Amino acid sequence: MPEAGRPLPLPSDAELLQRLARRDSTALIEVERRHWSSLYAQVYGMVVDSTLAERVVREVFTQLWYAAQRFPLRRSMWNWLREMARELARAEQALAKSNEPDDESSVRRLHEASAAERPRVAAAAGTGNSAEPGGLPRIVGNREGESGGESPPRDACTW
Numbered sequence: 001m002p003e004a005g006r007p008l009p010l011p012s013d014a015e016l017l018q019r020l021a022r023r024d025s026t027a028l029i030e031v032e033r034r035h036w037s038s039l040y041a042q043v044y045g046m047v048v049d050s051t052l053a054e055r056v057v058r059e060v061f062t063q064l065w066y067a068a069q070r071f072p073l074r075r076s077m078w079n080w081l082r083e084m085a086r087e088l089a090r091a092e093q094a095l096a097k098s099n100e101p102d103d104e105s106s107v108r109r110l111h112e113a114s115a116a117e118r119p120r121v122a123a124a125a126g127t128g129n130s131a132e133p134g135g136l137p138r139i140v141g142n143r144e145g146e147s148g149g150e151s152p153p154r155d156a157c158t159w
Helices: 013-019 023-049 052-070 076-100 100-110 119-125
Strands: none
Touching: 013 023, 013 052, 013 076, 023 052, 023 076, 052 076
């Protein structure tokens, strides 16, 4: 029992990791309290977007929660957290560079859906019965600046 007026010693990262492996949520809270601001500063320095940085750091702690049972005890938890934050921030930067509009990504999801999923995905996208025989929608229109009489219609394959 500690002496009156003396603070309790803080558990080490290794002790917290063992508690995380046993699914002790208070250990996760303590790890977040210790490392959140440093990880956030690192990620914000990479992505320069506060909302994105917060989402990345949240994902790091979520992954720690699920990986704690498999975490190698010889590794430093702090180094693992930093590496994971860096990897996730880079992945988010790569996604941001692609900068696809939502409409295009929904069309891409339709194309990438497996043959079994196409009817369900097409129904969710609101394409209804206007789909081509393969389950893909037929998008028809004129190219920009064309009147429509002389040139063939534009379809989804010409983008």
